[in-house]
Amino acid sequence: MLTATSTIEAGRGQNNPLMPMGFDCGAGLTKLCLQLNQKQILLRQPSKVLELKSPLLEELNSPEGGHFYYHSGDRTDLINRQFLTGELVTWKSPITHTKLSDDPALKAEYSLHMVLGALATLPHRQEWKLFLVISTHSRKLFNDRLKQLITGNHIVSFGGHSSPETKVDITVGTVAPEGAGSYSYAKRLNLIEPSAHVMAFDFGTSTVIPQVFDPGGKLIYHQPLEIGGCIDLLEAIACDVELLQYLGTGKAANIELIRQGIEGGEFNYGSRQFNFRPIYARLVKTWLAHRLRLAFKSTQEWLDAAGSVVAWGGGTQMPGIARMLATQKVATVPSGCWANAIGLQTIASALLARRS
Numbered sequence: 001m002l003t004a005t006s007t008i009e010a011g012r013g014q015n016n017p018l019m020p021m022g023f024d025c026g027a028g029l030t031k032l033c034l035q036l037n038q039k040q041i042l043l044r045q046p047s048k049v050l051e052l053k054s055p056l057l058e059e060l061n062s063p064e065g066g067h068f069y070y071h072s073g074d075r076t077d078l079i080n081r082q083f084l085t086g087e088l089v090t091w092k093s094p095i096t097h098t099k100l101s102d103d104p105a106l107k108a109e110y111s112l113h114m115v116l117g118a119l120a121t122l123p124h125r126q127e128w129k130l131f132l133v134i135s136t137h138s139r140k141l142f143n144d145r146l147k148q149l150i151t152g153n154h155i156v157s158f159g160g161h162s163s164p165e166t167k168v169d170i171t172v173g174t175v176a177p178e179g180a181g182s183y184s185y186a187k188r189l190n191l192i193e194p195s196a197h198v199m200a201f202d203f204g205t206s207t208v209i210p211q212v213f214d215p216g217g218k219l220i221y222h223q224p225l226e227i228g229g230c231i232d233l234l235e236a237i238a239c240d241v242e243l244l245q246y247l248g249t250g251k252a253a254n255i256e257l258i259r260q261g262i263e264g265g266e267f268n269y270g271s272r273q274f275n276f277r278p279i280y281a282r283l284v285k286t287w288l289a290h291r292l293r294l295a296f297k298s299t300q301e302w303l304d305a306a307g308s309v310v311a312w313g314g315g316t317q318m319p320g321i322a323r324m325l326a327t328q329k330v331a332t333v334p335s336g337c338w339a340n341a342i343g344l345q346t347i348a349s350a351l352l353a354r355r356s
């Protein structure tokens with residue numbers, strides 16, 4: 001999604017030395033936030049990658065995915081290779097592709113691909129000089145690898161080999177713990193009481209993560225629940241007998257179409273005459289109740305001290321979730337899917353200001 005830009009705006013500001021950017025590489029959705037000429041740009045795409053072994057028959061375009069050809073740069077392993085990201089992957093190769101949700105290590109391996117794929121959706125520039133703040137579930141495991149794979153100069157073409165070249169120069173400001181961006185965003189919106197403990201539940205695609213921040217905002221607890229995130233609900237819908245009977249193929253329904261049906265708020269299954277709202281309504285309450293119970297259980301020792309209990313992550317934007325959370329006195333951060341990326345961008349701006 002591109003909230004505000006135009007060719008002219010993106011063309012200006014080329015002299016800007018470094019552009020602060022927040023990068024939330026989720027298991028299901030990659031979110032990027034940057035400012036172009038005082039306008040906030042939000043880019044998201046499904047966290048999927050496909051290497052193209054032969055040129056595309058026709059160039060593909062989507063606001064939620066990109067195509068890049070890597071000419072030269074610090075990633076010598078990528079030279080003369082080309083990739084699709086996000087929605088373009090699901091269009092070109094719906095089944096055989098790399099999903100970043102398959103293995104946590106893939107987020108580090110493909111972070112550069114996801115940034116380049118996102119930039120491909122913006123109007124052409126000769127040069128991007130990015131100052132990134134990235135979040136990761138495990139800094140201990142991925143900090144060095146992430147920095148090593150993404151930092152440096154990359155000469156690419158957005159589109160095929162012969163499209164105009166763009167130089168992408170990436171500096172990593174810091175790798176922040178998961179949730180630091182969302183915390184900063186919620187604080188800026190006055191949704192938390194930062195002088196007390198803050199409990200937060202992140203409803204993501206693969207994971208639901210209860211987190212606790214100390215008075216002052218340092219992360220003191222972060223442990224994904226044993227059970228999965230929104231993907232479990234989407235899979236339960238995909239395997240529901242009513243939908244299986246309708247499809248009549250014996251195979252589970254397409255998860256992407258279910259995700260789109262939920263996000264669109266209409267619950268239509270692709271272009272088929274099937275509405276899965278009643279199935280969603282039946283399954284969502286138990287899905288949330290289990291996760292909320294486990295999240296409260298794992299953070300119980302901080303509950304009395306906590307000044308605020310909040311929820312963020314894209315799952316909070318699914319229909320009915322915020323209302324159900326409110327009944328349990330959990331406040332939902334607006335635009336929960338974007339909270340982390342927006343907050344990381346604020347952190348990047350602050351870090352950059354301190355350097356200059």
Ligand SMILES: Nc1ncnc2c1ncn2[C@@H]1O[C@H](COP(=O)(O)OP(=O)(O)OP(=O)(O)O)[C@@H](O)[C@H]1O
Pocket residue numbers: 025026027028029030203204205206207208229230231259262263264313314315316317318319336337
């Ligand atoms: N506007 C929206 N309306 C409804 N659902 C949404 C919206 N935005 C995101 N979602 C849903 O929220 C879910 C989780 O999204 P989110 O981006 O938080 O996950 P993630 O960061 O990729 O996963 P993880 O945190 O597990 O790595 C997805 O299933 C997505 O479809």
Ligand SMILES: [Mg+2]
Pocket residue numbers: 026027204205313
């Ligand atoms: Mg996430």
